[in-house]
Amino acid sequence: MRVIDSIFEAVFLMGFIIGFVIRKIYTVRCRNSKAIRKYKSVVDIILLSAAGIGMILPFFFMFTTLLDFADYHLPGWLGWIGTAIFAMALLLLWRSHADLGRNWSAILQIRHEHSLITNGIYRHIRHPMYAAHLLWAIAQGLLLENWLAGWAFLVVFVPLYLIRAPKEEQMMLEQFDEQYRQYITRTGGIIPRFWK
Secondary structure (H helix, E strand, O other): OOOOOOHHHHHHHHHHHHHHHHHHHHHHHOOOOOEEEEOOOHHHHHHHHHHHHHHHHHHHHHHOOOOHHHEOOOOHHHHHHHHHHHHHHHHHHHHHHHHHHHHOOOOOEEEOOOOOOOOHHHHOEOOHHHHHHHHHHHHHHHHOOEHHHHHHHHHHHHHHHHHHHHHHHHHHHHHHHHHHHHHHHHOEOOOOOOOO
């Protein structure tokens, strides 16, 4: 049985736990908010399931020898860069959940009394959770020296973002119309816009 054998694997494990706790707190807080419209499809379920697998593969790498055939070696300084990127991802994940409050949900939906959030992190970026997960996926590849466990989340995240973000934009346009159109002109998608 393999055990965690590097500081960067320990960093990943600790960060994963922190990310899980952040998500769980807001899942519980939003549990009783009623949805008035859901935008759920088979494609969404497949994409979210694939992303989940991409986030779980690291545990097979860290605690078994099943993925040892895909190991590689990186210079230590890349692991430290991965640590910094993971810290930014977790901060962005927390901040985006905190700013969204009860408007957050794991599936695309409009909740009762849904409001357009344009303050906090959303003042500069429309999709900070996607940005957080992109940073997470990059950090995972730098922290875990395994082609499958390290990069699987990035491989599945890219199509998830490219397919779901436009659906989310359309959902928000249907709900908030001109208010959201104006918001789009002031903000970046997953790269913050700090200028007007």
